[in-house]
Structures are given as C-alpha cells and as structure tokens.
Amino acid sequence: MGIALGLLDGAALADSAPGPADGDASAAVCHRGPVRCLAHVRTHASGQIQSDAATPTGYGPSELQDAYRIDPSVTVTDHPTVAVVGAYGYAALESDLAAYRAHYGLPACTTASGCLRVVNQGGQSAPLPPDPPASDDWTVEAALDLDMVSAACPACSLLVVEANNSDVANLYAAEDEAAALGPTVITNSWGAPEGSDLASAEAHFDHPGIAIFVAAGDFGYNDQFSSTGTGPDYPGTSAHVIAVGATRLVRDATARGWGETAWSVTGGRDRSAGGSACSTHIAKPAYQTDSPCAFKATTDIAAVGDPATGVAVYNAGSAGWITVGGTSAAAPLVAAIFAETGNGAQSSGAFLAAHASALNDVVTGNNGTCSDSKLCNAGVGWDGPTGYGTPNATELIGLSSADAMASDGGGCSTGGTGAGAGALIGLALLGLRRRPRG
Numbered sequence: 001m002g003i004a005l006g007l008l009d010g011a012a013l014a015d016s017a018p019g020p021a022d023g024d025a026s027a028a029v030c031h032r033g034p035v036r037c038l039a040h041v042r043t044h045a046s047g048q049i050q051s052d053a054a055t056p057t058g059y060g061p062s063e064l065q066d067a068y069r070i071d072p073s074v075t076v077t078d079h080p081t082v083a084v085v086g087a088y089g090y091a092a093l094e095s096d097l098a099a100y101r102a103h104y105g106l107p108a109c110t111t112a113s114g115c116l117r118v119v120n121q122g123g124q125s126a127p128l129p130p131d132p133p134a135s136d137d138w139t140v141e142a143a144l145d146l147d148m149v150s151a152a153c154p155a156c157s158l159l160v161v162e163a164n165n166s167d168v169a170n171l172y173a174a175e176d177e178a179a180a181l182g183p184t185v186i187t188n189s190w191g192a193p194e195g196s197d198l199a200s201a202e203a204h205f206d207h208p209g210i211a212i213f214v215a216a217g218d219f220g221y222n223d224q225f226s227s228t229g230t231g232p233d234y235p236g237t238s239a240h241v242i243a244v245g246a247t248r249l250v251r252d253a254t255a256r257g258w259g260e261t262a263w264s265v266t267g268g269r270d271r272s273a274g275g276s277a278c279s280t281h282i283a284k285p286a287y288q289t290d291s292p293c294a295f296k297a298t299t300d301i302a303a304v305g306d307p308a309t310g311v312a313v314y315n316a317g318s319a320g321w322i323t324v325g326g327t328s329a330a331a332p333l334v335a336a337i338f339a340e341t342g343n344g345a346q347s348s349g350a351f352l353a354a355h356a357s358a359l360n361d362v363v364t365g366n367n368g369t370c371s372d373s374k375l376c377n378a379g380v381g382w383d384g385p386t387g388y389g390t391p392n393a394t395e396l397i398g399l400s401s402a403d404a405m406a407s408d409g410g411g412c413s414t415g416g417t418g419a420g421a422g423a424l425i426g427l428a429l430l431g432l433r434r435r436p437r438g
Contacts, residue, residue, distance in 0.1 A: 026272060026307035026325065028218065029140045030087075030132065031228075035166045035192040037086065037141040038215040039328040040272055040307045041318070051319040056312030058323035059249070059304065061104045061151035064311070067249055067258040068152070068303065068337065069394040075155045076342030076397055082335055083159040083183035084145045085174045086190065087166040088132035092316050093118060093142060097158075100147045100314040106154045118160045121174040123181060129164050136166065143315040144324045145189055145332040151311070152336035152393075159183050168192060172204040179207035184344035187335035188241075189215045189328035191233030193223075198234065198281050205240040211346045213335040214241045215327035216299045217275020220368035221376035221384060225271040232277030236298045239282050242338075242349055243298045244331040245386050246274035246305020247362055262365030262378040262385035263306040263325075273367040274305055275327055276375060276384035287350040290382040292372040300349030302362060302386035303330035334391055341396040351400070352388045356381070358396050359389030 025045055030037040042050045042058075065072055090096075094111060101109060109115035120128055132138045142160065149156055161178040163170040171190065178186050186207075191214065195201075205212055217233045219226035236243040245262070252259040263274035278293035291297040304311065307325030314321055338344055343351065352359065362378045367385040370376035375384035382388050 028272070030136045030138045030166070032136040035087070035168050035171055035190050037138055037190045037328060038218045038326045039141045039144050039189065039324055040218055040326040041140060042307050042310055042323040042325070049318050049322055051322060054320070056103070056321040056323070058310045058312035060312050061106065061154070064151045064304070064333065068333075068390065069392045070152055070337065071394065072154050074397070075153065075340040077184055077339055077344055079157065080153060080155065080339040080344065081157040081159055081183040082149045082153065082332070082339050083161060083178040083181065083186040084142065084149070084332065085161050085163070085171065085178050085186060085188050086138055086142050086145065087163045087171060088138045089129040089162055090139045090142045091131055092139070093146070093160065096143050096314050096316055097146050097150070099316075101150055103314070104151075106150055109150065109158055114157070116158045116160070118162065119177070119181075121161060121163045121170055121177055123177045129162050137317070138166070139317055140313070140315050140322070140324065141189055141328055144311070144313050144328055145187060147313050148311065148329055148332040149187070149336040152333050153340040156336055156339055166190075172201065175204045179210055183210065184339040185211045185213065185335045187213045187332040188235065189331050191215065191217060191236050193229065194232045194234040194237055194280060196281065201234065202238060202240065205235055205238045207240070208347060209345050211335070211338050211344050212241045213331045213338070214238065214243050215275070215331040216243045216245045217277070218246075218272050218326045219275060220265065220271075220273035221370045222277045222368075223275070224368045225265065225273060232279050232298060233275060236275065237277065237279035237282050237296055239285065239296060240347055242300045242334075242346065242352070243387070244327055244334050245276060245299035245302035246325070246327045246330045247302050247386060247390060248306035248365065249304040249309050256360070260360065260362050260390055262362060262367055264365045264367060272307070274302065274385050275299070276367060278375065285348060285350065287348070287353040288382070290374070292374055297375070297384060299384060299387040300352050301334055301359065301388060301391065303333045303390050305330040337391045337393050337396065341393055342398060343396055343400045345400060349387065353382070355396070355399050356388040358392055358399060360392055361389045362386040
C-alpha cells in the first residue's frame, strides 16, 4: 500500500469556468462504426459542436473533486495506472492532454516521464492506428477519458490501448492487451448490442485482480432512444465488469453542496439519457437482490454524465475546449476513483452492494419508460439508472483492505509483519491524511 502526498496545491486547481448551463442540445460523437463510443458533446441547435474557445465552461477537476469528495493528494494504491481502451489513433493525444492538465494546474503526464504510455492493440508503441474519420470521431472520446482520469486521479499513470478501428474483434484484442500490461483498472467507454453468443466474448473481460469499468449507455433504458435499435449494450452487461450510469450534477444548498438526479431525457440531434438494461443472456448475479431483471442488470454505480451539466474537455480537433457528457464521462471518472482509493481489484458490483452506505444515493430522475419502475426510475437503494449511487471517494478509501482483513479473520502478527498488520498501518496513515471536504 503506497501513499502519494502533497501532489497538488488546492489553489492551483481553482477552476476558471463559470459552470455548465442548462438547455443546450447534445449529440453523439462516434456512432457510425460496428461499436459506438458513449460520449455526447454539447452542440448548438444546428448540431455544430459548441466550442468554448480559450475558456472552458464545463466542470473542471476542482469541482469534480469536491462533488465526489476526492482528495487528490492521497492515493492508497502504489503507483496506480488506469488503462483506457478505445478505437483508432489520436495523433494529438499527448499535446491535448498536456493542454488540459496545464490549464488546471495538474502535474504533467508525458510519454518521456513514463506517466503516459500509448500502444496499439498488440502492445507496441508503433505503428499506432490512424486517426478516425471525421464522421466517427473517437478522438473526442479519448480526450474525455484521459481528462476525467486526470481530474479524479492526477497521480495516476495513463495507459492508452488503441484498437485498429471500432470493429469488435479489434476492441476485444485491445482489452486483452490492456489487461496483459498489468494496470490497476481498465475503463471502456463503448458498447454494442448484446447479441446472443457471448461465451467467447466474456473471456475478454475476465481478468481477475483488475477492476474493469464500462459505460452503461447513452440512450435510456434498453436503448429506447437509439436510432439503431433497442436492447442492452455489451460489455455493460458482462458478468466481469462494473457498469457505470450517469447523473445530472448541480450545486445546491445541502451539506454536500451538490445534488444529483438520474440523467433524464434530453433533446438535440438525438434524444439521450443515461443507460440501463436487463441482459438477455448473462446470468443474474447473487448480489443483485433488488433487481427485477431475470438476468443481469447493467448499472452498478453512476457519476456525472448529463451533457447539460457536462465536463470540460480539451480537443484541438474540435477547436479546443468543449463540454462533454455521456456515460463515457462517468466510467473513467469512477475507474480513477477506484484506482486511487485502493479498490482496483474489484471484479463486479458485489463490492458496491456490500458498501452502498459509502455512496451517494440518487433518488430522483428517470431514463425513459419501463415495465417495472425500478429499472428506469431512480429511487432509494439500487435502481436501474444509477445503480447503488455515486462515489464518495473519502468513504471508499481502504474498504478493500478492510474486506481482506475481515476475510482473514482479522488475524495479524503482533510483531507487525503480517499482511493484516500492513493493511492496518496503511489505513492508520490514511487516517492522518484524510481531510474533511465541504
């Protein structure tokens, strides 16, 4: 267990953004290939991407850290690494990432320093895939993923695995390569209709010891707002992943200072809302006792994703600063929180079911219509759109270590050399470093 201290001065993270505005339209940025990414960018009514020019208007790191009680000066995991799996190349990746981190006073993360590593689906640094076509712009998706990991865990290293294109076989190959390179967690902001033959597909997400996060979808319950057909998205329904839904995040007068509702239906070039669904093939896990689904329910946890209260992203190809949402924003944000809080070995939502009290329960909002209201309406406890709630990073610190000690019967050597003793020492140190947040 390692602890990284004093990485950032709070003043350095003071966001200049005035905050998101309501009522803006949004559009999916990559949805023309076999698999679609799940980023929604704020647009004008005409469908043109809204460029924020030199000043971002979406939420930046300090706001996200405050909303989810993240202390960026503390990492429980020793040298955490977040792997991002996506499609196509992104020639401006490093320079765009540098622009985002420099603007918000985050420490540099470069290939030269070893903080950033970019490889193809075979694990090699060259040749990298070509950039995507303009009509299927996965560079916005990649920028969103990397900026959200940076915002939640500035101390995390970044591993980017670029599939040749958005063909599902190539993305699966990239997923396996990401796991082989040994990150703390993996995040995936893409999906496709579930299909019927999942036996071979499941093997690509079965990597014990590495938490795998998947965006739950951007088209409401059972993709009912999608133009390409309804049904659950895979790998969000996989038995081996933690599926992440989306919320609308706004400041309020509560003790937390923030309120969240399920990302409900918004307009624009396409209608959108946070995703949730019931699998048609993956067996229902024992921990989903509150789900009315006959098979596995998608969403386990959620975070900000409504484009109307979206996050700031830097993408030079989109003229600089843009505001983006979608479950593609929520998944990497949650993945980074798990990496830094020592929970990177979780293989399913069972951990969240056991520790629901460590989350912010989201109790209002909906993502469409459904036969059982629990599947498309947020409410007390587990619900389809937001799972067990949204993360409180302070409360998540050390929970995996506590679980491990409980499973060991609490035994540790009085001489302080056992695994239990090491965990206790780490938790005691964290107790000294945890700062109250708003």
